[in-house]
Amino acid sequence: MLGSRMKILGDAIVAALNADADLSARAFAIRKKPYNRGRSWQAGGHVVPLQTQRSVHENAIDERVYRFLVVVSDPTDADLVTGMESHLGAIERIENIFENKSHGFMPASLRTTAQAALTTASSAGKFSVTAIQGTDVEFASPFIEGAFEGGYDASSVVVLVRCTVARYDSRSL
Numbered sequence: 001m002l003g004s005r006m007k008i009l010g011d012a013i014v015a016a017l018n019a020d021a022d023l024s025a026r027a028f029a030i031r032k033k034p035y036n037r038g039r040s041w042q043a044g045g046h047v048v049p050l051q052t053q054r055s056v057h058e059n060a061i062d063e064r065v066y067r068f069l070v071v072v073s074d075p076t077d078a079d080l081v082t083g084m085e086s087h088l089g090a091i092e093r094i095e096n097i098f099e100n101k102s103h104g105f106m107p108a109s110l111r112t113t114a115q116a117a118l119t120t121a122s123s124a125g126k127f128s129v130t131a132i133q134g135t136d137v138e139f140a141s142p143f144i145e146g147a148f149e150g151g152y153d154a155s156s157v158v159v160l161v162r163c164t165v166a167r168y169d170s171r172s173l
Contacts, residue, residue, distance in 0.1 A: 003126025005118060006049045009066050009161045012114035013098075014047050016107035017070070022093055026072060034071040034144075034154065041152040046071045050158065063133075066161045069140060070094055073147060073154040087155040091142060098135040098159045106135050110161065129166040136160045 010030040017028040026045035034046040050067040057063070072090045076083060103111060110132055118130045140156040147154030 003121040003124070005064075005121075005127060005130055005163070005165075006052070006066055008114050008117045008121070009110070009132075009163075010047050010049055010068055012107070012109040012117075013068055013070070013159055013161070015109035015113065016097060017045060017047070017094065019107070019109065020093065020097065023090060026090070028070075034069065034073065034156070035147070041073050041075070041147045041150055041154060043073055043075045043152075046073065047159075060167050061164050062167060064130075064163050064165050066163065067138075068159045068161070069156055070159050071144070071154055071156045073152055075152055083153050087153055088142065091155050091157050094157050094159070095137045099137045100134075101136070102134045103132075106132075110135065128168045131164045133162040133164055136162070 007030070014028045014030050017026075018024045023045065028045035028047055030047045030049070032048065034048050035041045046069075048069040048071065050069055052067065053065040055063040055065075072087055072094075074083060074086075097107060101107075115132050118132070121127060122129045136159075138158045138160060140158045142155055144154040144156055
């Protein structure tokens with residue numbers, strides 16, 4: 001059976017967000033999209049995998065940056081002012097948790113739990129050796145237009161997890 005680094009890392013991000021006392025009420029979960037089918041939004045916190053960035057090096061180790069869209073959504077048809085502080089505060093807290101964090105400062109769910117799961121999966125042959133190097137954030141839409149037009153307030157930020165990954169040896173295929 002195949003394994004997924006992205007699923008392991010996404011679950012670790014969810015665990016870190018749900019461990020924060022101010023964010024846990026949103027009950028973060030990893031999802032395919034931050035909304036349901038039919039484009040209807042749902043209240044809560046959502047972690048959505050995005051495309052992975054790859055940096056190829058000349059040696060046997062490459063860097064991969066796993067990207068996740070983190071969305072905070074409320075089912076309120078707020079005007080242009082109401083609810084702004086709550087959303088901006090949640091996004092700022094998420095940024096504080098993941099922004100420019102290396103081993104000693106990143107959440108334990110990534111530093112220990114996810115790293116142990118990655119090591120176990122690579123030992124089982126699901127994928128090549130992977131080591132988490134750090135986390136960071138990048139800009140996303142502070143208020144998502146599609147959600148706002150649909151009657152919801154939704155804010156987002158992109159969380160990055162930087163990893164070194166040994167190249168998969170496909171010569172025997």
